[in-house]
Amino acid sequence: MFDKMWLISQANSVILEVKVDANSIGQDLLEKVCEKLEIGAEADYFGLRVSPGSGPGRWLNLRNPLDPHRIPGGRLDLRVKFWVPPHLLINEPTRHQFYLHAKLDLTEGRLVVADLEVARRIIAYIAQAETGDFDPDLPPKHIYAECDKIGPQGERPEDHIEKIIEYHCEITGMRASQAEYRLLKEISKLESFGEELFFCKPVTQINNAHNLYSHLLYHRQQAEEPSRGARDEQEIDGGATVGCLTSGQSAGGCGCRLSTCVGVSPHGIVVYRPACNGEQDIGVEKKSIPYTAIHRAQPFRRNFQMSYVTDEGNEAPLHVKMATSGQAAALYRAVTEKHAFYCCETVRSDVTEQFIRDLKGTIASIFNDSTTLGRRYVFDIRRTCREVHDRARRARHAADRQRRADRDGTEHKGSRSRSSSSGCGAGESLACRACMDAAIDTLFLPCRHVVCCGDCAHRCTRCPLCRGEIEKLMLIFLPVEYQRSPGLVK
Numbered sequence: 001m002f003d004k005m006w007l008i009s010q011a012n013s014v015i016l017e018v019k020v021d022a023n024s025i026g027q028d029l030l031e032k033v034c035e036k037l038e039i040g041a042e043a044d045y046f047g048l049r050v051s052p053g054s055g056p057g058r059w060l061n062l063r064n065p066l067d068p069h070r071i072p073g074g075r076l077d078l079r080v081k082f083w084v085p086p087h088l089l090i091n092e093p094t095r096h097q098f099y100l101h102a103k104l105d106l107t108e109g110r111l112v113v114a115d116l117e118v119a120r121r122i123i124a125y126i127a128q129a130e131t132g133d134f135d136p137d138l139p140p141k142h143i144y145a146e147c148d149k150i151g152p153q154g155e156r157p158e159d160h161i162e163k164i165i166e167y168h169c170e171i172t173g174m175r176a177s178q179a180e181y182r183l184l185k186e187i188s189k190l191e192s193f194g195e196e197l198f199f200c201k202p203v204t205q206i207n208n209a210h211n212l213y214s215h216l217l218y219h220r221q222q223a224e225e226p227s228r229g230a231r232d233e234q235e236i237d238g239g240a241t242v243g244c245l246t247s248g249q250s251a252g253g254c255g256c257r258l259s260t261c262v263g264v265s266p267h268g269i270v271v272y273r274p275a276c277n278g279e280q281d282i283g284v285e286k287k288s289i290p291y292t293a294i295h296r297a298q299p300f301r302r303n304f305q306m307s308y309v310t311d312e313g314n315e316a317p318l319h320v321k322m323a324t325s326g327q328a329a330a331l332y333r334a335v336t337e338k339h340a341f342y343c344c345e346t347v348r349s350d351v352t353e354q355f356i357r358d359l360k361g362t363i364a365s366i367f368n369d370s371t372t373l374g375r376r377y378v379f380d381i382r383r384t385c386r387e388v389h390d391r392a393r394r395a396r397h398a399a400d401r402q403r404r405a406d407r408d409g410t411e412h413k414g415s416r417s418r419s420s421s422s423g424c425g426a427g428e429s430l431a432c433r434a435c436m437d438a439a440i441d442t443l444f445l446p447c448r449h450v451v452c453c454g455d456c457a458h459r460c461t462r463c464p465l466c467r468g469e470i471e472k473l474m475l476i477f478l479p480v481e482y483q484r485s486p487g488l489v490k
Contacts, residue, residue, distance in 0.1 A: 011100035026062035047081035062380040083194035086184035099180035109210030119151025124167035129179040201259035
């Protein structure tokens with residue numbers, strides 16, 4: 001069987017050429033891409049996105065076979081599908097990929113920063129990560145121009161660049177990896193962090209994420225709490241846009257022209273309904289619905305139908321009419337997958353086993369209901385956020401153990417078996433509860449728990465037992481009989 005070549009575009013515009021078997025599924029392709037980028041242990045955070053020439057892109061379902069006819073030019077984009085705070089990322093290459101995608105979303109306006117000071121710090125972190133320490137003779141003007149969309153838009157203060165340079169000078173000596181981590185820490189505090197938007201009308205230059213968030217910021221002071229009740233039972237028709245006056249930034253409006261859209265975030269869904277009427281009283285309606293309040297959801301043709309429990313304890317319906325049936329199905333898939341990833345302990349079988357059939361599969365299922373012919377899965381999520389983090393942490397510790405074993409010329413497994421055969425259970429009980437390799441030798445203060453070795457203790461910000469804040473670490477010394485134990489302690 002011959003191989004098929006695929007072109008994978010990264011966030012920094014670097015193209016990867018990857019060959020997989022012609023009958024492979026999307027997961028095989030993603031694993032090969034992540035293996036090249038050394039992010040295989042945390043590949044579940046990423047996805048492959050199909051970006052057609054016009055209209056919104058769509059996530060490739062990784063459990064289904066790769067179909068060249070549905071992917072223009074055999075070209076896909078590697079993108080972060082599930083955003084998590086940077087402290088949950090175990091490996092440095094994964095944090096770097098998150099940084100590249102965060103920078104792309106910031107510079108292209110999909111991630112909007114409301115605070116000007118926060119925007120200046122973010123630009124300074126980008127400059128430090130890209131160009132290093134500030135050089136007065138060669139300031140990174142290209143970085144400032146590239147990051148022009150970061151922060152509130154409009155006329156900037158005269159000292160805007162000087163403030164960015166001040167922040168840049170304050171972080172002199174900071175490593176590029178640390179600057180990337182600081183940037184990810186800043187954007188993880190944003191209200192729209194990890195939110196995926198689905199517009200009822202096609203995305204255009206005026207109907208996009210940047211204009212939506214700018215619209216919300218512009219009217220934040222004037223927006224009033226929307227009235228509830230009758231509108232909850234109405235169908236939201238995305239066929240008509242509403243917006244402010246098109247005369248630009250003035251007392252009458254902000255110049256936007258937006259359609260209703262639904263944001264799917266790590267915590268729930270948000271329905272944005274611009275309520276501008278072109279007069280002085282201008283506002284926006286923003287309804288947040290947490291995942292815990294959602295009773296059921298399903299797509300039906302162009303409609304996304306959902307029922308949820310209101311703050312008053314009543315069940316209310318929500319019907320959103322999208323531009324196409326594909327967009328309604330994509331919204332349903334995003335809600336289900338993000339809920340499973342962020343809120344569940346494990347992915348349930350009723351999610352993994354949902355599938356549809358094409359015409360051939362439907363005919364074949366008449367004679368054999370268990371046939372897999374023409375079966376296409378609806379969801380491709382395999383692990384939750386907790387499972388991905390735990391899997392990456394275990395892989396990291398296994399790699400660290402292997403490196404230590406190679407350096408010392410001994411296999412950790414052999415030393416562990418010798419320890420158990422000698423009957424020294426004390427050494428086994430004194431193993432670090434995080435890596436299960438080195439001996440515990442560090443005391444957490446003020447809680448005074450002793451559960452980790454020195455290497456693992458420095459990675460902890462909270463005690464693994466009581467979850468209390470760690471203010472100080474103290475090295476402790478084991479009794480002599482434990483130090484001579486042929487088990488873990490050397």
